[in-house]
Amino acid sequence: MNETPVSSNNNGAAANGAAANGALIRLQAVTKVYGTGIAAVEALKGIDLRIGQGEFVAIMGPSGSGKSTCMNILGCLDVPTAGTYFFQGRNVGRLTQDQRALLRREHLGFVFQGFNLLGRTSALENAELPLIYRGLPVKKRRVLAREALASVGLSGWETHTPAELSGGQQQRVAIARAIVTHPKVLLADEPTGNLDSERSREVMELLTALNRDRGITILMVTHEPDMAKYAARQVHFMDGLIDGRSTEGGA
Amino acid sequence: MFLETVLLAQRELRRNVLRSSLTVLGIVIGVAAVITLVTIGNGATQQVAEQIGSLGSNMLQLRPGQGFRGPGGASSDSKRFTLEDAQAISNDIPGLAAVAPTANASTQAIYGNENWSTSITGSTNDFLKVRNWDLDSGREFGDGELQSGRAVCIIGATVKKELFGGQEPIGQSIRLKKIAFQVVGVLKSKGQASFGNDQDDFVLIPIRTLHRRIAGNADVGGIMVSVRDADAIDEAKSAIERLMRERRRIAYGGQDDFNVGDMREIMSTVTGTTKILTALLAAVAAVSLVVGGIGIMNIMLVSVTERTREIGIRLAIGALGREVMMQFLVEAVVLSGFGGIVGIALGLGAAAAGSVVLKVPFVLEPGIVVLAFGFSSVVGIVFGFFPARKAARLDPIEALRHE
Ligand SMILES: Nc1ncnc2c1ncn2[C@@H]1O[C@H](COP(=O)(O)OP(=O)(O)OP(=O)(O)O)[C@@H](O)[C@H]1O
Ligand SMILES: [Mg+2]
Numbered sequence: 001m002n003e004t005p006v007s008s009n010n011n012g013a014a015a016n017g018a019a020a021n022g023a024l025i026r027l028q029a030v031t032k033v034y035g036t037g038i039a040a041v042e043a044l045k046g047i048d049l050r051i052g053q054g055e056f057v058a059i060m061g062p063s064g065s066g067k068s069t070c071m072n073i074l075g076c077l078d079v080p081t082a083g084t085y086f087f088q089g090r091n092v093g094r095l096t097q098d099q100r101a102l103l104r105r106e107h108l109g110f111v112f113q114g115f116n117l118l119g120r121t122s123a124l125e126n127a128e129l130p131l132i133y134r135g136l137p138v139k140k141r142r143v144l145a146r147e148a149l150a151s152v153g154l155s156g157w158e159t160h161t162p163a164e165l166s167g168g169q170q171q172r173v174a175i176a177r178a179i180v181t182h183p184k185v186l187l188a189d190e191p192t193g194n195l196d197s198e199r200s201r202e203v204m205e206l207l208t209a210l211n212r213d214r215g216i217t218i219l220m221v222t223h224e225p226d227m228a229k230y231a232a233r234q235v236h237f238m239d240g241l242i243d244g245r246s247t248e249g250g251a
Numbered sequence: 252m253f254l255e256t257v258l259l260a261q262r263e264l265r266r267n268v269l270r271s272s273l274t275v276l277g278i279v280i281g282v283a284a285v286i287t288l289v290t291i292g293n294g295a296t297q298q299v300a301e302q303i304g305s306l307g308s309n310m311l312q313l314r315p316g317q318g319f320r321g322p323g324g325a326s327s328d329s330k331r332f333t334l335e336d337a338q339a340i341s342n343d344i345p346g347l348a349a350v351a352p353t354a355n356a357s358t359q360a361i362y363g364n365e366n367w368s369t370s371i372t373g374s375t376n377d378f379l380k381v382r383n384w385d386l387d388s389g390r391e392f393g394d395g396e397l398q399s400g401r402a403v404c405i406i407g408a409t410v411k412k413e414l415f416g417g418q419e420p421i422g423q424s425i426r427l428k429k430i431a432f433q434v435v436g437v438l439k440s441k442g443q444a445s446f447g448n449d450q451d452d453f454v455l456i457p458i459r460t461l462h463r464r465i466a467g468n469a470d471v472g473g474i475m476v477s478v479r480d481a482d483a484i485d486e487a488k489s490a491i492e493r494l495m496r497e498r499r500r501i502a503y504g505g506q507d508d509f510n511v512g513d514m515r516e517i518m519s520t521v522t523g524t525t526k527i528l529t530a531l532l533a534a535v536a537a538v539s540l541v542v543g544g545i546g547i548m549n550i551m552l553v554s555v556t557e558r559t560r561e562i563g564i565r566l567a568i569g570a571l572g573r574e575v576m577m578q579f580l581v582e583a584v585v586l587s588g589f590g591g592i593v594g595i596a597l598g599l600g601a602a603a604a605g606s607v608v609l610k611v612p613f614v615l616e617p618g619i620v621v622l623a624f625g626f627s628s629v630v631g632i633v634f635g636f637f638p639a640r641k642a643a644r645l646d647p648i649e650a651l652r653h654e
Binding site for chain 1: 266560561563565567568570571574648
């Protein structure tokens with residue numbers, strides 16, 4: 001993987017150490033209720049979680065335990081019903097929709113289970129998509145997108161559309177799109193869910209390298225213990241709560 | 252950034268060429284119809300104005316009734332003029348070059364096996380003077396022929412062509428209402444024909460002849476006056492009005508039951524009528540623009556649904572609602588603006604072809620082109636707004652889950 005210089009990394013340990021109040025992410029008694037009245041579903045029942053800069057966290061748990069719900073909140077796509085979520089000390093629950101969008105644009109990258117690339121659009125254009133909303137000129141965008149594709153090992157595949165790429169390659173384009181903005185945090189909800197074990201390993205190695213070399217904080221949901229092993233820390237969900245099998249951050 | 256959005260939009264639309272083309276068809280037809288109608292309408296207005304203008308600026312026209320109602324629009328309930336009225340005008344008012352009482356009828360003109368339906372005007376030689384019409388061959392009416400109402404006629408070039416073909420008409424007799432009229436003169440061709448208004452399709456007979464042999468009454472439908480000096484036209488006009496009020500016994504301050512029109516008035520009335528007609532037709536055509544707009548809205552809504560996932564991706568990676576909205580709005584406007592451009596090209600083409608067929612001048616008005624383009628773009632904004640807002644308001648989580 002190529003060594004693109006990124007600021008404030010390689011000292012992830014120091015950041016981790018400073019966890020206490022300076023934690024990058026802090027959830028306090030976060031609950032999420034879908035629907036109202038008798039149809040209400042309490043997907044999260046009071047989550048407390050701290051994640052420091054530079055951590056690689058695997059989120060595990062059975063289906064329906066609230067992993068995706070929690071990821072949506074962590075990714076600022078949704079807000080808690082109750083409790084507070086601090087991202088870099090900012091109370092996300094108090095932000096407007098646009099402010100959350102700007103926060104995602106600045107600091108977050110997303111990788112999805114279903115890749116979610118734009119169809120009939122080249123790998124390069126997919127990778128540069130987030131830069132458009134940063135208002136970067138075309139030339140600069142192309143350079144950065146090429147770099148990102150190179151760092152996921154897809155040099156030479158720039159003009160291919162998703163339909164012309166394998167699942168593993170598509171997921172790598174998605175990762176290139178997520179990191180092209182040099183985000184602080186990369187959120188991946190079952191990134192290997194649609195891939196065979198060989199392709200899954202490649203993707204996990206890529207994520208590990210990004211975490212190690214660039215200090216990008218990675219939050220990843222997975223069902224597979226094999227994949228979870230790549231992460232330094234595991235968080236277990238069960239019925240909308242974090243259970244005892246979780247390991248502590250920065251420990 | 253904006254230019255990029257436009258480029259993105261047109262690329263998106265090119266992905267579905269057939270659908271995009273069908274979507275803009277409504278706009279294309281609407282714009283084309285408006286452009287065609289307005290352009291031909293303007294040509295017609297200009298032509299009518301030119302025709303009236305060619306009558307000369309020193310002409311006055313007396314008609315019964317209030318106000319000028321366009322050609323042949325005299326109200327039937329007002330008292331008609333008489334030959335004596337015309338005589339009085341000619342005798343009492345100085346500075347007039349010609350005074351021509353006129354009465355009209357239309358009938359079949361028959362010569363041998365040929366017959367031709369035409370319009371007949373009864374008047375005097377002054378009619379030719381007022382209208383500046385010259386004879387091609389033959390002569391004017393003689394005083395005796397006018398006085399005694401002899402069956403003689405002067406025919407226009409079209410009538411000559413239709414009845415006589417290549418033959419010499421002078422001295423021959425044509426039948427009008429079963430009466431044989433001897434042709435004494437043929438008019439020079441005016442060469443203008445449009446909208447079924449052929450000035451050469453015309454037969455002039457002495458007005459007394461028309462009264463006695465064809466109409467069966469002594470009504471004078473109108474009096475045309477030519478003023479010697481165009482500067483004295485207002486003077487002549489008020490002198491004629493005074494005289495006619497007196498003759499028709501209209502009390503001081505009473506309402507006139509006749510009208511003296513000068514060319515300015517006639518021109519503005521006639522061109523006004525054509526303009527209103529043009530505007531009405533254009534308004535009807537504009538309705539199809541609205542229909543076209545609804546078509547765009549429909550397809551944009553389909554597009555938003557189809558691209559829900561794409562919208563979800565864009566929102567997730569940090570696009571603001573208004574940025575997504577702008578993207579779809581620009582798409583709608585590019586669509587309708589493109590339809591507008593095609594419609595303008597098509598409309599101008601149709602107008603050019605139509606003006607050849609209808610023999611009216613092709614009058615390109617840049618204003619209407621700009622207006623049509625602007626309007627089609629506005630249609631895009633108006634009808635693209637709702638779908639675009641729908642896209643912008645999508646919840647990214649829901650949108651990403653969309654199949
Ligand atoms: N938009 C929603 N409306 C109503 N209920 C929801 C919604 N999203 C999630 N839920 C419910 O919340 C609970 C947690 O769902 P969530 O998607 O977080 O589970 P998960 O741990 O991600 O499961 P999986 O491993 O299957 O992805 C489930 O009971 C689910 O039915
Ligand atoms: Mg899930």
